[in-house]
Amino acid sequence: MESASAFSRQVFDYIIVGGGNTGLALASILSTDPGVRVGVIEAGLRKDDEMILLPGMIGKPLNNPDYDWSFLTKPQILAKNRRIPIPRGKVLGGSSALNYMAYTRGSRIEFNDWEKLGVTGWDWSTIRDAVNAAEAWSPPSDYAKLHNADNVAHNHGRHGYVKTTAYSYYYDLVLPFFDSMNKMGVATNYSEASGDLIGIWTYTASIDPQTNTRSYSTNAYYDRVSSQPNIVCLTGAFVSRVVMSDSKEGVSRALGVEFYSSGQLFSASVRREVIISAGALQTPQLLELSGIGNPNILRKLGIPLKIDLPGVGENFQDHFTVTLGAELRSNHVTADDLSTESFAQARLQEYRDTRRGMLSSTLSTLVFIPTSAFVPADKMKSMIEALDRALQDPAIRNSPYKQWYDLQRQWLENDGVAQLEIILFPSYTHVGCTRENAKHYTMSVFLQHAWSRGTVHATSASVFDPPEIDPATLDSPGDIGMVMLLEAVKYAFKVMQTGTLGDLTAKIIEPLPTWSDDQLRDYIRSMVKSALHPIGTASMLPRSANGVVDNDLKVYGTSNLRVVSDASIFPIHLGTHPQATLDSLAHRAAEIIKVDQKAGAKL
Numbered sequence: 001m002e003s004a005s006a007f008s009r010q011v012f013d014y015i016i017v018g019g020g021n022t023g024l025a026l027a028s029i030l031s032t033d034p035g036v037r038v039g040v041i042e043a044g045l046r047k048d049d050e051m052i053l054l055p056g057m058i059g060k061p062l063n064n065p066d067y068d069w070s071f072l073t074k075p076q077i078l079a080k081n082r083r084i085p086i087p088r089g090k091v092l093g094g095s096s097a098l099n100y101m102a103y104t105r106g107s108r109i110e111f112n113d114w115e116k117l118g119v120t121g122w123d124w125s126t127i128r129d130a131v132n133a134a135e136a137w138s139p140p141s142d143y144a145k146l147h148n149a150d151n152v153a154h155n156h157g158r159h160g161y162v163k164t165t166a167y168s169y170y171y172d173l174v175l176p177f178f179d180s181m182n183k184m185g186v187a188t189n190y191s192e193a194s195g196d197l198i199g200i201w202t203y204t205a206s207i208d209p210q211t212n213t214r215s216y217s218t219n220a221y222y223d224r225v226s227s228q229p230n231i232v233c234l235t236g237a238f239v240s241r242v243v244m245s246d247s248k249e250g251v252s253r254a255l256g257v258e259f260y261s262s263g264q265l266f267s268a269s270v271r272r273e274v275i276i277s278a279g280a281l282q283t284p285q286l287l288e289l290s291g292i293g294n295p296n297i298l299r300k301l302g303i304p305l306k307i308d309l310p311g312v313g314e315n316f317q318d319h320f321t322v323t324l325g326a327e328l329r330s331n332h333v334t335a336d337d338l339s340t341e342s343f344a345q346a347r348l349q350e351y352r353d354t355r356r357g358m359l360s361s362t363l364s365t366l367v368f369i370p371t372s373a374f375v376p377a378d379k380m381k382s383m384i385e386a387l388d389r390a391l392q393d394p395a396i397r398n399s400p401y402k403q404w405y406d407l408q409r410q411w412l413e414n415d416g417v418a419q420l421e422i423i424l425f426p427s428y429t430h431v432g433c434t435r436e437n438a439k440h441y442t443m444s445v446f447l448q449h450a451w452s453r454g455t456v457h458a459t460s461a462s463v464f465d466p467p468e469i470d471p472a473t474l475d476s477p478g479d480i481g482m483v484m485l486l487e488a489v490k491y492a493f494k495v496m497q498t499g500t501l502g503d504l505t506a507k508i509i510e511p512l513p514t515w516s517d518d519q520l521r522d523y524i525r526s527m528v529k530s531a532l533h534p535i536g537t538a539s540m541l542p543r544s545a546n547g548v549v550d551n552d553l554k555v556y557g558t559s560n561l562r563v564v565s566d567a568s569i570f571p572i573h574l575g576t577h578p579q580a581t582l583d584s585l586a587h588r589a590a591e592i593i594k595v596d597q598k599a600g601a602k603l
């Protein structure tokens, strides 16, 4: 790791802002060319401790300021004015150091439809190949196969960077959950990486099969190149702005960055490109601090305008989730047992001695289903009628985003597109009364294509003031967000009462199947939260559709500033977890940048 003053004395070919999931991956790939110098500036520090590396420790670093930015939304009017937490990694490796390690691909249908939004060059086969370049998959063990782990080798990359495989420990509730879903008519999907996500499956995790530790951008990518002289990583430093030249014939050039380290302001210059990879919440803030954004917002912040780009910080999307809690009839081992000190110590020792056992794993099973699977036909009809009426509103019809409303409308009735994810957590992450010493589980439902469109904007000209995050929770045309969550909760009640999981469930604790729709709506407003997948705030869309970057990830109106490979560039949400796609973006971006470099593109 470098000192700030040494860093600032160098001139880099590429400066990457944010050494997170994809920024660090991209920096590492670019630096495999010895002819270029790459500088990375990351606000967090390197932390390779058990809180990050042990799968069973997930959740422990959250709210710890040494690991987590711990963002809060602004009060959400339709969610009882609550400020909803959105944790984000503040360490080298970013959120890939904190996440739950589900390494899941997106959907063939969805990626192929990006073209309908005016995005070209990003179809399923391109993204699939790029994930394959990122992935170093190992087949699951026989024990994992008994838990329906994906065993279809040709869907996976074998020689990439991020080590993936199935876990080596499964909670007792996994197979009962499969049984209940199968009895609900949801088939087991044995090849989740094929581009078809529909069904119930055991996920492939970003885990090293040799050590059963987390594989993330720090150890998967950066450690391969960190000893090379042409990559320099500065940690504990906050980029406060990209220094942009004045615009010449409508185009501005990134000259370098300014950053703070130990309270002191430094600068570093760049020969070729500045690449912002600061995540979906801080990328728009940094663009605005650099004078790129909506002129009205910049004026209020006292920031001189460099590029008029009103899409910056708009189009914010997330997966919204609600949880239900249940008490078990049985005395199964669950993750809650880890709250007993002696049990936790024994599991930790087991892991340290053998790399096996409960701490080598987390939750492991995911369900993805289309609308028709959880919204009854009569409800579907009335829901779509209300939506169609709402979509006639001139504010929507004349909106630059009309095309993606149309696309989401098509996806609602496409049985190949997942609209709902369900996860069974082998623990009690819930509210409500419970019997002491009883065992529990939590079931969560997640909307995959919410209709809310929120915003993220800087609140001052200082990088140290967190941005204002407004996901517009539950604010959707025809109230479709609430209707779908309501039906999702009712569907989850059925799952909890069906098959082997139903036999094991002593009682549903809260919410209750006997509650009226009004009570359930009230519960949803009280409980809805972020599934921690924010995207869209610097969207890859045509400029006329409020896009911020073009198909080559270059910020409109600049010759050499890209927003690369962080989740802010997704134009529309993925019906899955994002990290594998983010790795693919790093690889795709590296290809694009290398082509530009070879062509000697005029910068």
Ligand SMILES: Cc1cc2nc3c(=O)[nH]c(=O)nc-3n(C[C@H](O)[C@H](O)[C@H](O)COP(=O)(O)OP(=O)(O)OC[C@H]3O[C@@H](n4cnc5c(N)ncnc54)[C@H](O)[C@@H]3O)c2cc1C
Binding pocket: 017, 018, 019, 020, 021, 022, 023, 041, 042, 043, 044, 087, 088, 089, 090, 091, 092, 093, 094, 095, 096, 098, 099, 100, 101, 102, 103, 104, 237, 238, 239, 240, 277, 278, 279, 280, 282, 286, 463, 532, 533, 534, 565, 566, 567, 568, 577, 578, 579, 580, 582
């Ligand atoms: C608790 C949790 C669980 C999750 N579980 C899963 C999962 O199981 N599977 C999955 O696919 N996804 C999961 N996700 C989501 C996924 O991990 C993230 O979407 C993804 O890692 C984001 O990558 P990114 O590159 O966009 O941003 P990040 O990885 O967050 O990187 C952004 C980096 O920029 C740095 N930075 C920001 N501003 C500045 C600045 N001004 N100067 C310098 N550095 C700066 C940050 O410190 C950070 O390191 C989870 C997320 C969380 C938080």
